[in-house]
Amino acid sequence: MKLKMTLFSLFLLTSVQIFSQKTDPKAIAIIEKSIAAKGGKEALMNVKTLYTKMATTMDGRDVFWITKEMAPNKGSFEIEYQGRTVYKSFYDGKKGYEMVRGEKKLADQDEYKDKKYRKYIMNDLEYIDPELYKLEYIETSADDKNNKIKATYVNGKISYLYYDKSTNLLTKKETVANANKNTFETVVNEDYKKFGNLLNETKQTYISGDSKQVAILKELIVNQFISDKDFE
Numbered sequence: 001m002k003l004k005m006t007l008f009s010l011f012l013l014t015s016v017q018i019f020s021q022k023t024d025p026k027a028i029a030i031i032e033k034s035i036a037a038k039g040g041k042e043a044l045m046n047v048k049t050l051y052t053k054m055a056t057t058m059d060g061r062d063v064f065w066i067t068k069e070m071a072p073n074k075g076s077f078e079i080e081y082q083g084r085t086v087y088k089s090f091y092d093g094k095k096g097y098e099m100v101r102g103e104k105k106l107a108d109q110d111e112y113k114d115k116k117y118r119k120y121i122m123n124d125l126e127y128i129d130p131e132l133y134k135l136e137y138i139e140t141s142a143d144d145k146n147n148k149i150k151a152t153y154v155n156g157k158i159s160y161l162y163y164d165k166s167t168n169l170l171t172k173k174e175t176v177a178n179a180n181k182n183t184f185e186t187v188v189n190e191d192y193k194k195f196g197n198l199l200n201e202t203k204q205t206y207i208s209g210d211s212k213q214v215a216i217l218k219e220l221i222v223n224q225f226i227s228d229k230d231f232e
Contacts, residue, residue, distance in 0.1 A: 027135035027149045028128050031161075033168040035124045043197045044122040047071070049226035053219040054204070065215060073118035074231045091115045092231045117154055124170075127151055127161070146171055160184075167192070169199075183209070195220045 035041050054065045064080040076090035088099040089107060096112035097104050120126055127133050136150040138160070146162040153159070162172040169192055174184040185208045189201035202217040 023130045023134055024136045024149075026137040027151075030137070030147050030149060030163050030168070031124060031127050031135070034163055034170060035128070037168040038122075038124065038199045039197045041125070044125055045120070047121045047198070047222055049223050050121050051219065051221040051224070051226055052217060054215040054217050056213060056215040058213075064218070068226050068230050069121045070226055070228070070231065071119075071121050073115050074228075075115065076230055090231050113155060114153065114157065140165070169201075177208070196222060198222065 079087040188205040
């Protein structure tokens with residue numbers, strides 16, 4: 001058994017090294033400029049918990065999306081309608097759950113398959129970690145305003161990141177939803193504003209097929225009011 005575990009550990013280490021060697025220095029440089037624009041690597045690394053509240057519309061009703069995160073990979077998502085929570089799901093660091101009629105139920109773990117690899121709250125730090133992402137500079141966008149980067153996650157998921165050439169900020173992320181059908185799930189970031197030491201988007205547009213949903217950031221709180229109890 002000890003030999004099997006040693007060989008397995010060696011396989012994982014070798015896989016990470018192979019994955020790391022393919023990262024594109026030009027792509028990393030672009031993302032590092034984005035990190036600097038958002039407040040700097042130290043400021044992003046210091047984010048240990050993050051609370052966000054976004055206003056949006058679902059089925060014609062005004063609702064809030066509330067997200068709580070705790071480094072390295074705990075997270076929860078709530079939908080609030082007229083002051084009460086109508087939906088909640090969370091990841092406790094190992095498994096994902098949903099609250100159904102006030103009871104905690106094990107959720108579809110496939111929906112949380114990315115969470116187990118996370119090391120940081122801020123995505124920019126994830127992108128430049130060679131153990132998590134392989135980056136490849138593709139080209140400038142069709143309008144010549146953005147640098148385009150192909151980002152392959154350690155589990156094989158592929159995304160395309162678009163960074164504005166003038167501001168260095170992430171303007172759009174396209175995630176491959178179905179490679180065979182060439183379909184994407186897209187998030188457009190706009191209206192960056194300062195929150196303490198951090199610069200963060202305050203408007204996000206989620207696009208999937210013909211559907212589009214806009215969410216506006218109302219609150220962003222760093223390193224306050226969140227504990228392990230939020231993920232139990």
